[in-house]
Amino acid sequence: xxxxxxxxxxxxxxxxxxxxxxxxxxxxxxxxxxxxxxxxxxxxxxxxxxxxxxxxxxxxxxxxxxxxxxxxxxxxxxxxxxxxxxxxxxxxxxxxxxxxxxxxxxxxxxxxxxxxxxxxxxxxxxxxxxxxxxxxxxxxxxxxxxxxxxxxxxxxxxxxxxxxxxxxxxxxxxxxxxxxxxxxxxxxxxxxxxxxxxxxxxxxxxxxxxxxxxxxxxxxxxxxxxxxxxxxxxxxxxxxxxxxxxxxxxxxxxxxxxxxxxxxxxxxxxxxxxxxxxxxxxxxxxxxxxxxxxxxxxxxxxx
Amino acid sequence: xxxxxxxxxxxxxxxxxxxxxxxxxxxxxxxxxxxxxxxxxxxxxxxxxxxxxxxxxxxxxxxxxxxxxxxxxxxxxxxxxxxxxxxxxxxxxxxxxxxxxxxxxxxxxxxxxxxxxxxxxxxxxxxxxxxxxxxxxxxxxxxxxxxxxxxxxxxxxxxxxxxxxxxxxxxxxxxxxxxxxxxxxxxxxxxxxxxxxxxxxxxxxxxxxxxxxxxxxxxxxxxxxxxxxxxxxxxxxxxxxxxxxxxxxxxxxxxxxxxxxxxxxxxxxxxxxxxxxxxxxxxxxxxxxxxxxxxxxxxxxxxxxxxxxxxxxxxxxxxxxxxxxxxxxxxxxxx
Numbered sequence: 001x002x003x004x005x006x007x008x009x010x011x012x013x014x015x016x017x018x019x020x021x022x023x024x025x026x027x028x029x030x031x032x033x034x035x036x037x038x039x040x041x042x043x044x045x046x047x048x049x050x051x052x053x054x055x056x057x058x059x060x061x062x063x064x065x066x067x068x069x070x071x072x073x074x075x076x077x078x079x080x081x082x083x084x085x086x087x088x089x090x091x092x093x094x095x096x097x098x099x100x101x102x103x104x105x106x107x108x109x110x111x112x113x114x115x116x117x118x119x120x121x122x123x124x125x126x127x128x129x130x131x132x133x134x135x136x137x138x139x140x141x142x143x144x145x146x147x148x149x150x151x152x153x154x155x156x157x158x159x160x161x162x163x164x165x166x167x168x169x170x171x172x173x174x175x176x177x178x179x180x181x182x183x184x185x186x187x188x189x190x191x192x193x194x195x196x197x198x199x200x201x202x203x204x205x206x207x208x209x210x211x212x213x214x215x216x217x218x219x220x221x222x223x224x225x226x227x228x229x230x231x232x233x234x235x236x237x238x239x240x241x242x243x244x245x246x247x248x249x250x251x252x253x254x255x256x257x258x259x260x261x262x263x264x265x266x267x268x269x270x271x272x273x274x275x276x277x278x279x280x281x282x283x284x285x286x287x288x289x290x291x292x293x294x295x296x297x298x299x300x301x302x303x
Numbered sequence: 304x305x306x307x308x309x310x311x312x313x314x315x316x317x318x319x320x321x322x323x324x325x326x327x328x329x330x331x332x333x334x335x336x337x338x339x340x341x342x343x344x345x346x347x348x349x350x351x352x353x354x355x356x357x358x359x360x361x362x363x364x365x366x367x368x369x370x371x372x373x374x375x376x377x378x379x380x381x382x383x384x385x386x387x388x389x390x391x392x393x394x395x396x397x398x399x400x401x402x403x404x405x406x407x408x409x410x411x412x413x414x415x416x417x418x419x420x421x422x423x424x425x426x427x428x429x430x431x432x433x434x435x436x437x438x439x440x441x442x443x444x445x446x447x448x449x450x451x452x453x454x455x456x457x458x459x460x461x462x463x464x465x466x467x468x469x470x471x472x473x474x475x476x477x478x479x480x481x482x483x484x485x486x487x488x489x490x491x492x493x494x495x496x497x498x499x500x501x502x503x504x505x506x507x508x509x510x511x512x513x514x515x516x517x518x519x520x521x522x523x524x525x526x527x528x529x530x531x532x533x534x535x536x537x538x539x540x541x542x543x544x545x546x547x548x549x550x551x552x553x554x555x556x557x558x559x560x561x562x563x564x565x566x567x568x569x570x571x572x573x574x575x576x577x578x579x580x581x582x583x584x585x586x587x588x589x590x591x592x593x594x595x596x597x598x599x600x601x602x603x604x605x606x607x608x609x610x611x612x613x614x615x616x617x618x619x620x621x622x623x624x625x626x627x628x629x630x631x632x633x634x635x636x637x638x
Binding site: 220 | 438529592
């Protein structure tokens with residue numbers, strides 16, 4: 001083939017890859033535009049602060065916002081210490097070529113690939129039926145107290161689901177802390193744990209926060225794991241105990257979209273709910289992206 | 304003889320232990336405790352994975368141990384054709400009817416159909432998009448593309464399901480002339496939205512890890528940029544790209560909410576994309592809420608969970624092996 005033809009063919013195929021990239025951007029654009037266009041009008045203060053009324057045809061989504069927030073808060077409290085310490089083990093404490101560390105890594109990678117619905121089954125089988133029933137028996141509850149779906153079990157299920165996110169981001173953050181900082185601290189006589197607590201972890205803090213934010217954004221949007229571990233369609237009361245059921249933005253979206261008796265009537269409310277959920281996860285993601293680019297730049301500058 | 308004597312002498316003499324102050328010894332002890340605690344915490348990831356398979360399998364075990372469940376849902380009833388009245392389909396998933404029918408074949412077909420559609424759409428989009436980002440895009444555009452992909456990946460799957468259900472369904476139905484608004488095609492397209500970011504990100508990582516020298520050598524030999532990208536960079540990154548596709552495939556099999564909301568969930572076996580389809584994951588999600596704990600139906604749903612776990616586990620292992628291979632190959636080739 002002549003050079004000219006080759007160049008032309010190449011250019012045509014190159015623009016095809018550009019088209020693929022453009023379609024991806026366009027898909028995101030269309031989704032966002034559609035949701036904002038149809039949902040923005042309904043997001044008012046009443047909508048955000050009132051419980052649903054008239055069998056979901058009116059009112060707001062405050063209990064769902066509250067439930068989502070409480071759920072992800074509990075999840076974060078559970079997942080952060082475990083995830084950060086696991087990453088600390090992998091990056092700071094594991095001996096080189098440690099078989100155990102390799103197993104942990106393999107487990108984390110596979111944990112990240114387990115379907116979210118299987119986490120739901122796990123939450124039901126392990127937390128509710130095994131741990132919950134065990135606790136009821138041990139604490140002498142006559143009726144089911146812990147052995148039923150509730151916010152604690154849902155948040156712990158989500159904590160297991162988001163564990164890989166936290167581990168991976170924390171490890172990246174630890175990698176960005178220069179080795180010199182550690183050796184300098186150790187040379188000054190600090191022990192390994194003192195170095196960890198006063199030099200390494202503060203240095204890695206932005207990256208660790210990124211992990212937390214990413215985990216929250218992932219956890220806030222997952223519906224499948226909480227289907228049978230605690231989410232409820234409609235509860236006039238906010239969750240007050242660790243074993244209360246709760247409303248959830250994602251679950252609310254699912255139920256309104258699939259089980260509404262009058263789709264046209266609920267459509268505006270549905271769109272507004274989706275918009276709130278999207279804004280929540282996007283805001284969190286954006287924070288994570290910003291922190292991460294900043295740390296990466298700093299890490300690149302320090303080497 | 305002499306050496307032996309020296310060695311014995313060395314053994315009998317007490318080793319000089321470092322003299323530590325009590326404070327230093329306490330500090331050492333504390334360090335050990337902290338290191339031990341951190342190691343213990345690292346065990347959680349492994350424990351979680353093991354507990355997941357144990358407890359999901361445990362609830363499914365009744366299918367093989369209890370006579371009632373074994374009668375109602377034996378392996379042959381799950382996977383083989385059933386004798387039914389002529390004109391009735393031999394494979395049905397109707398676990399709550401008077402005579403429970405528990406064939407998993409419609410669920411497999413449904414899962415395969417939706418997954419195949421999503422892969423056919425998402426693989427070209429993801430891989431070509433990644434090729435564009437890694438090889439051709441100006442720097443500005445690349446820096447725009449990455450956050451866009453991250454945002455797309457950050458959309459909760461329930462929102463994608465909602466979008467497929469409320470917006471895409473009418474468009475797809477009109478454009479392709481299907482009878483039903485909810486069908487395998489729609490679910491597959493919705494799934495594609497979810498797995499494009501996975502395929503893109505992993506492919507792009509593989510492509511950018513190809514050393515610069517490969518490209519420079521190819522361009523110096525007179526290849527055009529496209530030929531360099533297509534015949535040099537892409538083959539070098541091939542295992543990584545395959546890994547990306549396998550990961551996307553695993554994600555599509557396990558994804559629940561999109562299929563649950565967009566596929567129509569009918570247990571029909573047909574290869575038409577315009578028909579409704581019922582996937583493995585959506586079946587669990589749709590039926591677990593109303594099932595009696597401990598019933599054969601309940602165990603069946605957990606058994607589906609075990610199958611999903613195994614499928615995705617195997618796919619993940621394959622993907623991670625291939626990713627490691629591309630890294631080894633390229634670092635080996637560069638030096």
